[in-house]
Amino acid sequence: MASLNVSLCFFFATCAICEVARRASKALLPAGTYASFAREAVGTAQLTACCLEMRVLVELGPWAGGFGPDLLLTLVFLLFLVHGVTFDGASANPTVALQEFLMVEASLPNTLLKLSAQVLGAQAACALTQRCWAWELSELHLLQSLMAVHCSSTLRTSVLQGMLVEGACTFFFHLSLLHLQHSLLVYRVPALALLVTLMAYTAGPYTSAFFNPALAASVTFHCAGNTLLEYAHVYCLGPVAGMILAVLLHQGHLPRLFQRNLFYRQKSKYRTPRGKLSPASVDTKTHKGE
DSSP: OHHHHHHHHHHHHHHHHHHHHHHHHHHHSOHHHIIIIIHHHHHHHHHHHHHHHHHHHHHHIIIIIOOOHHHHHHHHHHHHHHHHHHSTTOOOOHHHHHHHHHTTSSOHHHHHHHHHHHHHHHHHHHHHHHHHHHTOOSHHHHHHHHHSTTOBOSOOSOHHHHHHHHHHHHHHHHHHHHHTTTSOHHHHHHHHHHHHHHHHHHHHHHHOOOOOHHHHHHHTTTSBTSOHHHHHIIIIIHHHHHHHHHHHHHHSSOTTTOOOOSSOOOOOSOOOOOSOOOHHHHHHHHHHHO
């Protein structure tokens, strides 16, 4: 239980520090810079640090700490509840930033700025988390520090199947995100957290269910077992394809690229009444009858 307590303190400290950084940058920076860069960088750093610590619990916890899957899945659900409440509108996911660009909700410069912020935030969180592990505050951190140099790949299936798994996870995530985008926060956040937990349970044994290129790049791209191109196919190409399919299914088209609706017929705003004659036509028929 001591190792679990250290991990819980790590989660709490990470979220608290990121919240302080969010509020400070929101107060000091212009609104545009905060929304496009600082908010995304801090949110991605929070997500990446918690994911790295969660990976330690998933890989080492069952045999070193006796943690069961029910505890681990509960932690995943609670963490994404906290992320959804504290992110302040940040996506912390490159595919969401690309979705906003395709939906004409963000310009190209803002999208590129968000993507760079997400990459920088993920890399910074990875470096700081490894530094924290080096302190060896728990047995799990000690083991992780020893194994960090020789990390294993999170891709435990073929490249094609991994692409399909990551693409399917991203598809369902973005379809739910589009469907719930106008819902209240109190409904949207638990629904998305539950969905992420279910996908972590079903797809986790195959690809770790990242469906987030920035997160996957910081966690597993440097690990042995697969080439960089194979990682890019699974964790970048698969999620982007899943996101595009989700937007197509939800919208019927990609607003940034073309306006023609491929799946749904657009109904006209004006409906002409059928089976009814106007007063003018009735008068005309009356005069003809006379």
